[in-house]
Amino acid sequence: MPPANLIDGRAIAELIHSETAQRIATLKARGIEPGLAFVRVGEDPASQVYVGMKERSSTRLGIRSTTQVLPTATSESELLQVIDRLNQDSQIHGILVQSPIPSHINSAAIYSAVSPGKDVDGFHPVNMGKLLLGDRSGFVPCTPAGIHELLVRAHVKIEGAEVTVLGRGNIVGKPMAALLLQKGRNANATVTLCHSQSRNITFHCQRADIIIAAMGVAEFVKEDMVKPGATVIDVGVNRVADPAAKGGTRLVGDVDFVNVQGKAGQITPNPGGVGPMTIAMLMANTVRAAERVTL
Numbered sequence: 001m002p003p004a005n006l007i008d009g010r011a012i013a014e015l016i017h018s019e020t021a022q023r024i025a026t027l028k029a030r031g032i033e034p035g036l037a038f039v040r041v042g043e044d045p046a047s048q049v050y051v052g053m054k055e056r057s058s059t060r061l062g063i064r065s066t067t068q069v070l071p072t073a074t075s076e077s078e079l080l081q082v083i084d085r086l087n088q089d090s091q092i093h094g095i096l097v098q099s100p101i102p103s104h105i106n107s108a109a110i111y112s113a114v115s116p117g118k119d120v121d122g123f124h125p126v127n128m129g130k131l132l133l134g135d136r137s138g139f140v141p142c143t144p145a146g147i148h149e150l151l152v153r154a155h156v157k158i159e160g161a162e163v164t165v166l167g168r169g170n171i172v173g174k175p176m177a178a179l180l181l182q183k184g185r186n187a188n189a190t191v192t193l194c195h196s197q198s199r200n201i202t203f204h205c206q207r208a209d210i211i212i213a214a215m216g217v218a219e220f221v222k223e224d225m226v227k228p229g230a231t232v233i234d235v236g237v238n239r240v241a242d243p244a245a246k247g248g249t250r251l252v253g254d255v256d257f258v259n260v261q262g263k264a265g266q267i268t269p270n271p272g273g274v275g276p277m278t279i280a281m282l283m284a285n286t287v288r289a290a291e292r293v294t295l
């Protein structure tokens with residue numbers, strides 16, 4: 001088998017950023033500056049990194065961003081007040097409350113409090129419901145939307161494909177499945193959604209034309225689980241012990257990349273695959289939110 005064809009998420013994300021930048025220029029010519037508010041509760045190290053990356057992308061593209069960092073002990077009602085103020089702020093077009101939220105706060109209540117029109121994360125029940133119904137007027141969660149863009153722009157055939165999604169989380173697995181099974185162009189897939197209680201995940205992977213691994217288990221997808229020529233998308237970010245690495249740990253995906261690469265038709269590198277696309281879709285969703293209220 002020749003080495004698999006890498007799907008370059010960084011390059012595709014840059015392409016989307018350049019399209020988004022054009023739309024921002026159009027808005028700015030009309031005197032409108034898109035505004036995106038980040039809210040981070042607590043000091044989760046990964047969330048600090050992710051919000052930092054999203055801030056830098058906003059600045060680079062000309063989206064005005066603000067970040068509120070709240071202490072871990074913040075109460076649910078305090079966080080709801082912060083969201084309420086952002087909902088009412090006409091300079092803010094998008095609101096993102098970084099997940100995970102501390103466990104004493106009901107995250108469903110928080111995501112339901114964000115105004116659906118500013119919900120650039122696509123986590124509000126209205127936007128989730130629209131996705132399930134095939135109503136394109138809502139916001140689609142950024143990681144599944146980014147994976148969909150990757151597949152389309154890498155010319156992976158989705159229509160009629162057998163897709164196995166690993167992981168049933170609200171941020172990736174469930175919305176990913178909903179997106180790919182829609183009736184319509186670049187959808188119409190037959191989707192199998194596997195999770196921790198699924199029997200024989202290997203069987204479901206082996207017959208898949210596209211595997212999307214988003215269950216958060218380090219290097220779970222092995223070579224023998226992949227059909228020759230299949231497309232493999234790795235969403236995982238897992239920190240594993242590695243005495244040889246700086247700091248004693250390193251990050252790996254949900255795919256055993258080194259061994260799967262030679263078997264897959266196309267595969268995302270990790271990092272450099274899905275991650276940059278999530279940010280690109282967040283920027284695009286924010287600009288869409290600004291266009292909606294102002295055009």
Ligand code: GUN
Pocket residue numbers: 096097098099100121142143171278
């Ligand atoms: N945590 C991991 N992914 C995401 C995301 O897409 N949005 C938010 N808000 N938090 C996350």
